[in-house]
Amino acid sequence: MKKQMKKIAACTVLACMAVSAVGFAAPGDVQALSPNISVSDKASVASTKAPKYVFLFIGDGMSYPQIQSASYYLGAEKSNGGVQTQELSFMDFPVAGSAQTFDSTSFCPDSASTATSIATGYKTYSGTINMDTTFTKSYETIAEKLKEQKDYKIGIVTSVNLNHATPAAFYAHQKSRNSYYEIGQELIASNFDYFAGGALLKPNGSDGKQESLYDLAEKSGYQVITTQKEAEALVAADGKAIIVAEELADSDSMNYALDAENKEWQLADYVEKGIEVLDGDQGFFMMVEGGKIDWACHANDAGSTINDTIAMSQAVDKAIEFYNQHPAETLILVTGDHETGGLTIGYAGTNYDTYLTNLSNQKISYAKYDEDYVAGYKANKTSFADAMKDVKELFGLMLPGDADADKNPNLVLTDYEVDKLKTAYQKTLSGKDSSTYTQAEYVLYGSYEPFSVTVTHILNNKSGINFASYAHTGLPVPVFAQGVGSGSFEGYYDNTDIYDKMAALLQVK
Secondary structure, three states: OHHHHHHHHOOOHHHOOOOOOOOOOOOOOHHHOOOOOOHHHHHHHHOOOOOOEEEEEEEOOOOHHHHHHHHHHHHHHHOOOOOOOOOOHHHHOOEEEEEEOOOOOOOOOOHHHHHHHHHHOOOOOOOOEOEOOOOOOEOOOHHHHHHHHHOOEEEEEEEEEOOOHHHHOOOOOEOOOOOHHHHHHHHHHHOOOEEEEEOOOOOOOOOOOOOOHHHHHHHOOOEEEOOHHHHHHOOHHHOOEEEEOOOEOHHHOEOOOOOOOOOOOOHHHHHHHHHHHHOOOOOEEEEEEEOHHHHHHHOOOHHHHHHHHHHHHHHHHHHHHHHHHOOOOEEEEEEEOOEEOOOEEOEHHHEOOOOHHHHHHOOOOHHHHHHHHHHHHHHHOOOHHHHHHHHHHHHOOEOOOOOOOOOOHHHEOOHHHHHHHHHHHHHHHHOOOHHHOOHHHHHHHOOOOHHHHHHHHHHHHHHOEEOOOOOEEOOOEEEEEEEOOHHHHOEEEEOHHHHHHHHHHHOOO
Protein backbone atom coordinates (compact mmCIF):
# COMPACT_ATOMS: atom_id res chain seq x y z
CA MET A 1 0.00 0.00 0.00
CA LYS A 2 2.89 2.39 0.77
CA LYS A 3 4.23 1.73 -2.70
CA GLN A 4 0.89 2.75 -4.23
CA MET A 5 0.73 5.93 -2.14
CA LYS A 6 4.15 6.87 -3.45
CA LYS A 7 2.94 6.31 -7.01
CA ILE A 8 -0.09 8.50 -6.48
CA ALA A 9 1.89 11.20 -4.68
CA ALA A 10 4.28 11.46 -7.61
CA CYS A 11 1.57 12.70 -9.95
CA THR A 12 -2.06 13.71 -10.09
CA VAL A 13 -4.68 11.04 -10.51
CA LEU A 14 -5.49 12.33 -14.00
CA ALA A 15 -1.89 12.28 -15.15
CA CYS A 16 -0.54 9.39 -13.15
CA MET A 17 1.90 7.06 -14.79
CA ALA A 18 3.45 4.20 -12.89
CA VAL A 19 7.21 4.36 -13.26
CA SER A 20 8.06 0.68 -13.27
CA ALA A 21 11.56 -0.36 -14.13
CA VAL A 22 11.57 -3.32 -16.44
CA GLY A 23 13.06 -6.73 -15.89
CA PHE A 24 16.70 -7.71 -15.78
CA ALA A 25 19.75 -5.87 -17.05
CA ALA A 26 21.37 -9.27 -17.10
CA PRO A 27 19.99 -12.70 -16.19
CA GLY A 28 20.46 -13.42 -12.49
CA ASP A 29 21.24 -9.81 -11.52
CA VAL A 30 19.06 -9.27 -8.45
CA GLN A 31 19.75 -5.51 -8.33
CA ALA A 32 18.41 -5.12 -11.86
CA LEU A 33 14.97 -6.43 -10.93
CA SER A 34 12.04 -4.03 -10.99
CA PRO A 35 11.98 -1.91 -7.81
CA ASN A 36 8.34 -2.90 -7.41
CA ILE A 37 9.42 -6.46 -6.59
CA SER A 38 9.99 -7.07 -2.88
CA VAL A 39 13.40 -8.06 -1.51
CA SER A 40 12.17 -11.58 -0.73
CA ASP A 41 10.74 -11.88 -4.23
CA LYS A 42 14.03 -10.70 -5.73
CA ALA A 43 15.88 -13.50 -4.02
CA SER A 44 13.23 -16.03 -5.05
CA VAL A 45 13.06 -14.86 -8.66
CA ALA A 46 16.85 -14.69 -9.04
CA SER A 47 17.09 -18.37 -8.21
CA THR A 48 14.15 -19.35 -10.43
CA LYS A 49 14.66 -20.51 -13.97
CA ALA A 50 12.58 -18.48 -16.42
CA PRO A 51 9.41 -20.30 -17.44
CA LYS A 52 9.60 -21.60 -20.98
CA TYR A 53 5.83 -21.59 -21.46
CA VAL A 54 3.57 -18.81 -20.18
CA PHE A 55 -0.22 -18.62 -20.31
CA LEU A 56 -1.86 -15.33 -19.34
CA PHE A 57 -5.65 -15.56 -19.15
CA ILE A 58 -7.56 -12.29 -18.81
CA GLY A 59 -11.27 -12.38 -18.13
CA ASP A 60 -12.42 -9.00 -19.43
CA GLY A 61 -14.75 -7.50 -16.85
CA MET A 62 -14.11 -10.48 -14.58
CA SER A 63 -13.50 -10.05 -10.88
CA TYR A 64 -14.52 -11.96 -7.77
CA PRO A 65 -18.30 -11.69 -8.34
CA GLN A 66 -18.17 -13.17 -11.84
CA ILE A 67 -15.98 -16.07 -10.70
CA GLN A 68 -17.98 -16.76 -7.55
CA SER A 69 -21.37 -16.57 -9.26
CA ALA A 70 -20.20 -19.13 -11.85
CA SER A 71 -18.92 -21.40 -9.08
CA TYR A 72 -22.11 -21.07 -7.06
CA TYR A 73 -24.26 -21.61 -10.14
CA LEU A 74 -22.45 -24.84 -11.04
CA GLY A 75 -22.75 -26.04 -7.45
CA ALA A 76 -26.44 -25.22 -7.25
CA GLU A 77 -27.06 -27.03 -10.54
CA LYS A 78 -25.12 -30.08 -9.37
CA SER A 79 -27.00 -30.24 -6.07
CA ASN A 80 -30.42 -29.46 -7.57
CA GLY A 81 -30.64 -26.05 -5.94
CA GLY A 82 -28.64 -26.74 -2.82
CA VAL A 83 -25.95 -24.57 -1.26
CA GLN A 84 -22.89 -26.14 -2.80
CA THR A 85 -20.01 -24.82 -4.86
CA GLN A 86 -18.18 -26.30 -7.81
CA GLU A 87 -14.88 -24.53 -8.20
CA LEU A 88 -13.64 -23.36 -11.57
CA SER A 89 -10.33 -24.97 -12.48
CA PHE A 90 -8.13 -21.99 -11.65
CA MET A 91 -9.73 -21.52 -8.23
CA ASP A 92 -7.64 -24.51 -7.14
CA PHE A 93 -4.34 -22.88 -8.11
CA PRO A 94 -1.88 -22.85 -5.18
CA VAL A 95 -1.28 -19.10 -5.35
CA ALA A 96 -3.82 -16.28 -5.27
CA GLY A 97 -3.30 -12.54 -5.13
CA SER A 98 -5.31 -9.36 -5.74
CA ALA A 99 -4.59 -6.41 -8.01
CA GLN A 100 -5.89 -2.85 -7.98
CA THR A 101 -7.06 -1.60 -11.36
CA PHE A 102 -7.26 2.22 -11.31
CA ASP A 103 -5.70 4.07 -14.25
CA SER A 104 -4.55 7.64 -14.94
CA THR A 105 -8.13 8.71 -15.65
CA SER A 106 -10.36 6.91 -13.25
CA PHE A 107 -10.87 4.51 -10.38
CA CYS A 108 -13.29 2.79 -12.79
CA PRO A 109 -10.89 2.19 -15.69
CA ASP A 110 -11.36 0.71 -19.15
CA SER A 111 -9.80 -2.28 -20.91
CA ALA A 112 -7.26 -0.29 -22.92
CA SER A 113 -5.55 1.24 -19.91
CA THR A 114 -5.78 -1.79 -17.63
CA ALA A 115 -4.48 -4.15 -20.29
CA THR A 116 -1.68 -1.64 -20.89
CA SER A 117 -0.77 -1.88 -17.21
CA ILE A 118 -0.68 -5.67 -17.35
CA ALA A 119 1.24 -5.76 -20.63
CA THR A 120 3.79 -3.00 -19.93
CA GLY A 121 3.76 -2.03 -16.24
CA TYR A 122 2.60 1.54 -16.89
CA LYS A 123 -0.54 3.53 -16.14
CA THR A 124 -2.21 5.55 -18.87
CA TYR A 125 -5.52 7.15 -19.80
CA SER A 126 -8.68 5.13 -20.32
CA GLY A 127 -9.00 4.53 -24.04
CA THR A 128 -5.25 4.63 -24.68
CA ILE A 129 -3.16 1.62 -25.65
CA ASN A 130 0.52 1.45 -24.61
CA MET A 131 1.22 5.18 -24.79
CA ASP A 132 1.90 7.67 -22.02
CA THR A 133 -0.46 10.45 -21.02
CA THR A 134 1.30 12.94 -23.31
CA PHE A 135 0.83 10.58 -26.26
CA THR A 136 4.51 11.07 -27.16
CA LYS A 137 5.99 7.89 -25.72
CA SER A 138 5.02 4.31 -26.44
CA TYR A 139 5.64 1.29 -24.23
CA GLU A 140 7.01 -2.06 -25.34
CA THR A 141 4.87 -4.97 -24.19
CA ILE A 142 5.90 -8.18 -22.47
CA ALA A 143 4.90 -10.10 -25.61
CA GLU A 144 7.03 -7.87 -27.85
CA LYS A 145 10.01 -8.20 -25.51
CA LEU A 146 9.74 -11.97 -25.43
CA LYS A 147 9.51 -12.10 -29.22
CA GLU A 148 12.43 -9.76 -29.83
CA GLN A 149 14.77 -10.66 -26.99
CA LYS A 150 14.13 -14.38 -26.46
CA ASP A 151 12.52 -15.53 -29.72
CA TYR A 152 9.47 -16.92 -27.92
CA LYS A 153 6.54 -17.76 -30.12
CA ILE A 154 3.56 -15.53 -29.32
CA GLY A 155 -0.15 -16.32 -29.42
CA ILE A 156 -3.10 -13.97 -28.93
CA VAL A 157 -6.57 -15.49 -28.46
CA THR A 158 -9.83 -13.69 -27.71
CA SER A 159 -13.58 -14.27 -27.90
CA VAL A 160 -14.04 -10.71 -29.20
CA ASN A 161 -12.36 -8.86 -32.08
CA LEU A 162 -8.64 -9.40 -32.60
CA ASN A 163 -8.06 -5.64 -32.75
CA HIS A 164 -10.18 -4.91 -29.68
CA ALA A 165 -8.56 -3.19 -26.69
CA THR A 166 -7.31 -6.10 -24.60
CA PRO A 167 -5.64 -8.16 -27.34
CA ALA A 168 -4.35 -4.94 -28.91
CA ALA A 169 -2.58 -4.05 -25.66
CA PHE A 170 -0.06 -6.82 -26.31
CA TYR A 171 1.04 -5.62 -29.75
CA ALA A 172 -0.25 -2.10 -30.51
CA HIS A 173 0.55 1.48 -29.46
CA GLN A 174 -2.25 3.94 -30.13
CA LYS A 175 -3.62 7.13 -28.64
CA SER A 176 -7.13 5.76 -29.12
CA ARG A 177 -8.40 2.22 -28.80
CA ASN A 178 -10.84 3.11 -31.60
CA SER A 179 -8.06 3.35 -34.21
CA TYR A 180 -8.98 -0.13 -35.36
CA TYR A 181 -7.33 -0.03 -38.77
CA GLU A 182 -4.06 1.25 -37.36
CA ILE A 183 -4.22 -1.35 -34.60
CA GLY A 184 -4.76 -4.00 -37.27
CA GLN A 185 -1.68 -2.76 -39.10
CA GLU A 186 0.31 -3.17 -35.91
CA LEU A 187 -1.09 -6.67 -35.46
CA ILE A 188 0.40 -7.59 -38.81
CA ALA A 189 3.70 -5.81 -38.09
CA SER A 190 4.04 -7.60 -34.74
CA ASN A 191 5.11 -10.78 -36.50
CA PHE A 192 3.42 -12.74 -33.73
CA ASP A 193 2.79 -16.35 -34.59
CA TYR A 194 -0.83 -17.13 -33.79
CA PHE A 195 -3.97 -15.01 -33.60
CA ALA A 196 -7.43 -16.49 -33.07
CA GLY A 197 -10.84 -15.05 -32.24
CA GLY A 198 -13.39 -12.64 -33.65
CA ALA A 199 -13.04 -10.70 -36.89
CA LEU A 200 -10.99 -7.53 -37.29
CA LEU A 201 -13.01 -4.35 -36.85
CA LYS A 202 -12.85 -1.78 -39.68
CA PRO A 203 -10.69 -4.04 -41.91
CA ASN A 204 -10.89 -1.47 -44.70
CA GLY A 205 -10.40 1.57 -42.50
CA SER A 206 -12.90 3.95 -40.98
CA ASP A 207 -13.78 5.25 -44.46
CA GLY A 208 -13.96 1.76 -45.96
CA LYS A 209 -11.46 2.69 -48.68
CA GLN A 210 -8.21 1.28 -47.33
CA GLU A 211 -6.58 -1.95 -48.45
CA SER A 212 -8.02 -4.87 -46.52
CA LEU A 213 -6.12 -5.82 -43.39
CA TYR A 214 -6.63 -9.45 -44.34
CA ASP A 215 -4.94 -8.88 -47.71
CA LEU A 216 -2.09 -7.04 -45.98
CA ALA A 217 -1.73 -9.91 -43.54
CA GLU A 218 -1.45 -12.44 -46.33
CA LYS A 219 1.16 -10.30 -48.07
CA SER A 220 3.11 -10.32 -44.80
CA GLY A 221 3.17 -14.09 -44.66
CA TYR A 222 0.11 -14.82 -42.54
CA GLN A 223 -2.29 -17.59 -43.41
CA VAL A 224 -5.74 -16.08 -42.91
CA ILE A 225 -8.21 -18.79 -41.89
CA THR A 226 -11.96 -18.20 -41.84
CA THR A 227 -13.46 -21.69 -41.55
CA GLN A 228 -13.38 -24.16 -38.71
CA LYS A 229 -12.30 -26.92 -41.10
CA GLU A 230 -9.22 -24.92 -42.08
CA ALA A 231 -8.51 -24.15 -38.42
CA GLU A 232 -8.66 -27.84 -37.53
CA ALA A 233 -6.12 -28.59 -40.27
CA LEU A 234 -3.63 -25.92 -39.18
CA VAL A 235 -0.23 -27.26 -38.08
CA ALA A 236 2.93 -25.60 -36.80
CA ALA A 237 4.70 -26.04 -40.14
CA ASP A 238 2.13 -23.75 -41.77
CA GLY A 239 3.75 -20.74 -40.08
CA LYS A 240 2.05 -17.57 -38.93
CA ALA A 241 -1.74 -17.72 -38.81
CA ILE A 242 -4.76 -15.54 -38.15
CA ILE A 243 -7.89 -17.56 -37.41
CA VAL A 244 -11.24 -15.76 -37.55
CA ALA A 245 -14.12 -17.75 -36.09
CA GLU A 246 -16.42 -19.09 -38.78
CA GLU A 247 -19.58 -18.31 -36.83
CA LEU A 248 -19.61 -14.62 -35.91
CA ALA A 249 -22.14 -12.85 -33.72
CA ASP A 250 -22.65 -9.30 -32.43
CA SER A 251 -20.01 -6.86 -33.70
CA ASP A 252 -18.31 -9.75 -35.53
CA SER A 253 -17.20 -11.35 -32.27
CA MET A 254 -17.40 -15.04 -31.40
CA ASN A 255 -20.74 -16.33 -30.22
CA TYR A 256 -21.55 -16.24 -26.54
CA ALA A 257 -21.03 -19.67 -25.04
CA LEU A 258 -24.77 -19.78 -24.41
CA ASP A 259 -25.46 -19.37 -28.15
CA ALA A 260 -22.77 -21.60 -29.64
CA GLU A 261 -23.74 -24.74 -31.53
CA ASN A 262 -22.57 -28.10 -30.18
CA LYS A 263 -19.61 -28.53 -32.55
CA GLU A 264 -18.74 -24.85 -32.80
CA TRP A 265 -15.25 -24.05 -31.54
CA GLN A 266 -15.07 -22.25 -28.21
CA LEU A 267 -12.21 -20.46 -26.49
CA ALA A 268 -10.82 -23.79 -25.25
CA ASP A 269 -10.51 -25.12 -28.81
CA TYR A 270 -8.53 -22.09 -29.95
CA VAL A 271 -6.23 -22.46 -26.94
CA GLU A 272 -5.73 -26.14 -27.70
CA LYS A 273 -4.87 -25.34 -31.32
CA GLY A 274 -2.58 -22.54 -30.15
CA ILE A 275 -0.64 -24.94 -27.95
CA GLU A 276 -0.30 -27.31 -30.91
CA VAL A 277 1.17 -24.70 -33.27
CA LEU A 278 3.24 -22.72 -30.72
CA ASP A 279 4.88 -25.56 -28.82
CA GLY A 280 8.55 -25.92 -29.67
CA ASP A 281 12.13 -25.43 -28.56
CA GLN A 282 11.81 -21.63 -28.32
CA GLY A 283 9.05 -21.57 -25.73
CA PHE A 284 5.88 -19.53 -26.05
CA PHE A 285 3.70 -16.85 -24.47
CA MET A 286 -0.05 -17.01 -25.00
CA MET A 287 -2.51 -14.31 -23.92
CA VAL A 288 -6.10 -15.51 -23.85
CA GLU A 289 -9.01 -13.11 -23.30
CA GLY A 290 -12.51 -14.08 -22.26
CA GLY A 291 -13.79 -10.85 -23.79
CA LYS A 292 -17.51 -11.48 -23.83
CA ILE A 293 -17.69 -11.77 -20.06
CA ASP A 294 -17.36 -7.99 -20.16
CA TRP A 295 -19.96 -7.53 -22.88
CA ALA A 296 -22.49 -9.65 -20.99
CA CYS A 297 -21.87 -7.69 -17.79
CA HIS A 298 -22.33 -4.38 -19.59
CA ALA A 299 -25.75 -5.67 -20.67
CA ASN A 300 -26.50 -7.01 -17.16
CA ASP A 301 -27.02 -10.51 -18.57
CA ALA A 302 -26.07 -12.83 -15.70
CA GLY A 303 -26.79 -16.04 -17.60
CA SER A 304 -24.41 -15.14 -20.42
CA THR A 305 -21.84 -13.80 -17.94
CA ILE A 306 -21.76 -17.09 -16.05
CA ASN A 307 -21.59 -19.24 -19.17
CA ASP A 308 -18.73 -17.25 -20.68
CA THR A 309 -16.85 -17.34 -17.38
CA ILE A 310 -17.23 -21.12 -17.41
CA ALA A 311 -16.04 -21.16 -21.04
CA MET A 312 -12.88 -19.31 -20.00
CA SER A 313 -12.32 -21.81 -17.19
CA GLN A 314 -12.57 -24.59 -19.77
CA ALA A 315 -9.89 -22.80 -21.80
CA VAL A 316 -7.71 -22.69 -18.68
CA ASP A 317 -8.22 -26.47 -18.45
CA LYS A 318 -6.28 -26.83 -21.71
CA ALA A 319 -3.37 -24.91 -20.22
CA ILE A 320 -3.51 -27.08 -17.10
CA GLU A 321 -3.31 -30.20 -19.27
CA PHE A 322 -0.17 -28.77 -20.87
CA TYR A 323 1.21 -27.77 -17.46
CA ASN A 324 0.79 -31.32 -16.21
CA GLN A 325 3.09 -32.45 -19.01
CA HIS A 326 5.63 -29.63 -18.40
CA PRO A 327 5.29 -28.66 -14.72
CA ALA A 328 8.90 -27.51 -14.34
CA GLU A 329 8.71 -25.16 -17.34
CA THR A 330 5.21 -23.66 -17.31
CA LEU A 331 3.54 -20.67 -15.66
CA ILE A 332 -0.22 -20.09 -15.80
CA LEU A 333 -1.76 -16.80 -14.70
CA VAL A 334 -5.49 -16.05 -14.57
CA THR A 335 -6.74 -12.54 -13.82
CA GLY A 336 -9.15 -9.84 -14.94
CA ASP A 337 -8.52 -6.37 -16.31
CA HIS A 338 -11.35 -4.74 -14.30
CA GLU A 339 -14.85 -5.56 -13.06
CA THR A 340 -17.89 -4.72 -15.16
CA GLY A 341 -21.47 -4.16 -14.11
CA GLY A 342 -21.15 -4.09 -10.34
CA LEU A 343 -22.37 -7.69 -10.19
CA THR A 344 -23.52 -8.86 -6.78
CA ILE A 345 -24.71 -12.17 -5.41
CA GLY A 346 -27.76 -11.08 -3.45
CA TYR A 347 -30.83 -8.99 -4.21
CA ALA A 348 -33.12 -6.91 -2.01
CA GLY A 349 -36.20 -8.71 -3.28
CA THR A 350 -34.97 -12.17 -2.25
CA ASN A 351 -33.46 -11.19 1.11
CA TYR A 352 -30.81 -13.82 2.00
CA ASP A 353 -32.06 -16.31 -0.55
CA THR A 354 -30.70 -17.21 -3.97
CA TYR A 355 -32.30 -19.34 -6.65
CA LEU A 356 -29.38 -19.69 -9.04
CA THR A 357 -30.84 -22.69 -10.84
CA ASN A 358 -33.42 -20.28 -12.29
CA LEU A 359 -30.66 -19.12 -14.63
CA SER A 360 -30.54 -22.55 -16.27
CA ASN A 361 -33.85 -21.60 -17.91
CA GLN A 362 -32.06 -19.00 -20.02
CA LYS A 363 -31.37 -20.53 -23.42
CA ILE A 364 -30.12 -17.51 -25.34
CA SER A 365 -28.01 -14.38 -24.78
CA TYR A 366 -29.52 -10.91 -24.77
CA ALA A 367 -27.68 -10.19 -28.05
CA LYS A 368 -29.08 -13.17 -29.93
CA TYR A 369 -32.52 -12.50 -28.48
CA ASP A 370 -32.32 -8.93 -29.82
CA GLU A 371 -31.26 -10.14 -33.25
CA ASP A 372 -33.48 -13.20 -33.67
CA TYR A 373 -36.61 -12.05 -31.85
CA VAL A 374 -36.83 -8.43 -30.76
CA ALA A 375 -36.03 -7.09 -34.21
CA GLY A 376 -39.08 -9.00 -35.46
CA TYR A 377 -41.28 -7.68 -32.67
CA LYS A 378 -40.43 -4.14 -33.70
CA ALA A 379 -40.92 -4.77 -37.41
CA ASN A 380 -44.20 -6.63 -36.99
CA LYS A 381 -45.57 -4.77 -33.96
CA THR A 382 -45.95 -8.12 -32.19
CA SER A 383 -48.36 -8.18 -29.26
CA PHE A 384 -46.97 -8.27 -25.71
CA ALA A 385 -48.76 -11.59 -25.09
CA ASP A 386 -47.05 -13.22 -28.09
CA ALA A 387 -43.65 -11.82 -27.11
CA MET A 388 -44.12 -13.31 -23.65
CA LYS A 389 -44.54 -16.78 -25.19
CA ASP A 390 -40.96 -16.47 -26.43
CA VAL A 391 -39.83 -15.12 -23.06
CA LYS A 392 -41.24 -18.22 -21.36
CA GLU A 393 -39.54 -20.56 -23.82
CA LEU A 394 -36.17 -18.78 -23.81
CA PHE A 395 -35.91 -17.41 -20.25
CA GLY A 396 -38.45 -19.40 -18.24
CA LEU A 397 -40.39 -16.36 -16.99
CA MET A 398 -44.17 -16.87 -16.87
CA LEU A 399 -47.16 -14.60 -16.62
CA PRO A 400 -49.48 -15.10 -13.63
CA GLY A 401 -51.97 -17.87 -14.29
CA ASP A 402 -49.71 -19.73 -16.72
CA ALA A 403 -50.50 -23.45 -16.99
CA ASP A 404 -46.95 -24.30 -15.84
CA ALA A 405 -46.89 -21.86 -12.91
CA ASP A 406 -46.98 -24.61 -10.30
CA LYS A 407 -43.87 -26.32 -11.73
CA ASN A 408 -41.59 -23.41 -10.83
CA PRO A 409 -43.35 -20.70 -8.84
CA ASN A 410 -40.07 -18.78 -8.49
CA LEU A 411 -40.30 -17.90 -12.20
CA VAL A 412 -43.88 -16.60 -12.12
CA LEU A 413 -43.95 -12.84 -12.62
CA THR A 414 -45.49 -10.58 -9.99
CA ASP A 415 -47.85 -7.78 -11.00
CA TYR A 416 -45.00 -5.32 -10.38
CA GLU A 417 -42.73 -7.24 -12.75
CA VAL A 418 -45.42 -7.55 -15.43
CA ASP A 419 -45.93 -3.79 -15.33
CA LYS A 420 -42.18 -3.25 -15.73
CA LEU A 421 -42.08 -5.57 -18.72
CA LYS A 422 -45.11 -3.95 -20.38
CA THR A 423 -43.59 -0.50 -20.00
CA ALA A 424 -40.25 -1.72 -21.37
CA TYR A 425 -41.97 -3.47 -24.29
CA GLN A 426 -43.75 -0.30 -25.32
CA LYS A 427 -40.43 1.55 -25.07
CA THR A 428 -38.83 -1.02 -27.37
CA LEU A 429 -41.65 -0.83 -29.91
CA SER A 430 -41.41 2.98 -29.91
CA GLY A 431 -37.83 2.77 -31.16
CA LYS A 432 -36.76 5.68 -28.99
CA ASP A 433 -33.05 6.46 -29.28
CA SER A 434 -31.26 5.69 -26.00
CA SER A 435 -29.19 8.87 -26.39
CA THR A 436 -32.38 10.83 -25.66
CA TYR A 437 -33.29 8.89 -22.52
CA THR A 438 -34.09 10.67 -19.30
CA GLN A 439 -32.05 9.79 -16.23
CA ALA A 440 -34.82 7.48 -15.06
CA GLU A 441 -34.91 5.69 -18.42
CA TYR A 442 -31.14 5.23 -18.48
CA VAL A 443 -31.11 3.74 -15.00
CA LEU A 444 -33.73 1.23 -16.14
CA TYR A 445 -32.31 0.33 -19.55
CA GLY A 446 -28.85 1.76 -20.11
CA SER A 447 -28.19 1.83 -23.85
CA TYR A 448 -29.79 -1.60 -24.36
CA GLU A 449 -33.12 -2.76 -25.77
CA PRO A 450 -35.56 -1.91 -22.96
CA PHE A 451 -37.50 -5.17 -23.24
CA SER A 452 -34.44 -7.44 -23.43
CA VAL A 453 -32.59 -5.85 -20.55
CA THR A 454 -35.73 -5.85 -18.40
CA VAL A 455 -36.20 -9.57 -19.07
CA THR A 456 -32.64 -10.33 -17.94
CA HIS A 457 -32.92 -7.95 -14.97
CA ILE A 458 -36.01 -9.76 -13.73
CA LEU A 459 -34.50 -13.23 -14.26
CA ASN A 460 -31.30 -12.10 -12.51
CA ASN A 461 -33.24 -10.72 -9.56
CA LYS A 462 -35.46 -13.77 -9.23
CA SER A 463 -32.23 -15.78 -9.07
CA GLY A 464 -30.76 -13.56 -6.33
CA ILE A 465 -28.34 -11.71 -8.66
CA ASN A 466 -28.15 -7.96 -9.22
CA PHE A 467 -26.10 -5.43 -11.19
CA ALA A 468 -25.28 -1.89 -10.11
CA SER A 469 -24.01 -0.44 -13.39
CA TYR A 470 -23.87 -0.74 -17.16
CA ALA A 471 -20.25 0.33 -16.98
CA HIS A 472 -16.99 -0.69 -15.31
CA THR A 473 -16.40 -0.47 -11.55
CA GLY A 474 -13.38 0.03 -9.32
CA LEU A 475 -13.20 -3.41 -7.74
CA PRO A 476 -9.81 -5.13 -7.50
CA VAL A 477 -9.33 -8.30 -9.51
CA PRO A 478 -7.96 -11.67 -8.42
CA VAL A 479 -4.70 -13.09 -9.75
CA PHE A 480 -4.43 -16.88 -9.71
CA ALA A 481 -1.05 -18.48 -10.42
CA GLN A 482 0.36 -21.94 -10.88
CA GLY A 483 3.78 -23.11 -11.98
CA VAL A 484 7.27 -21.66 -12.30
CA GLY A 485 7.63 -18.51 -10.19
CA SER A 486 3.97 -18.48 -9.18
CA GLY A 487 4.83 -17.62 -5.57
CA SER A 488 5.70 -14.04 -6.52
CA PHE A 489 2.05 -13.38 -7.40
CA GLU A 490 0.83 -13.65 -3.81
CA GLY A 491 -0.33 -10.53 -1.99
CA TYR A 492 -2.23 -7.34 -2.71
CA TYR A 493 -0.62 -5.12 -5.33
CA ASP A 494 -1.16 -2.90 -8.35
CA ASN A 495 -1.99 -4.29 -11.79
CA THR A 496 1.29 -2.83 -13.09
CA ASP A 497 3.03 -5.30 -10.80
CA ILE A 498 1.63 -8.19 -12.82
CA TYR A 499 3.90 -7.03 -15.62
CA ASP A 500 6.82 -6.40 -13.26
CA LYS A 501 6.58 -9.89 -11.83
CA MET A 502 6.31 -11.49 -15.28
CA ALA A 503 9.24 -9.46 -16.61
CA ALA A 504 11.41 -10.42 -13.67
CA LEU A 505 10.60 -14.10 -14.00
CA LEU A 506 11.08 -14.10 -17.76
CA GLN A 507 14.34 -12.14 -17.48
CA VAL A 508 13.61 -9.58 -20.18
CA LYS A 509 15.43 -6.26 -20.35
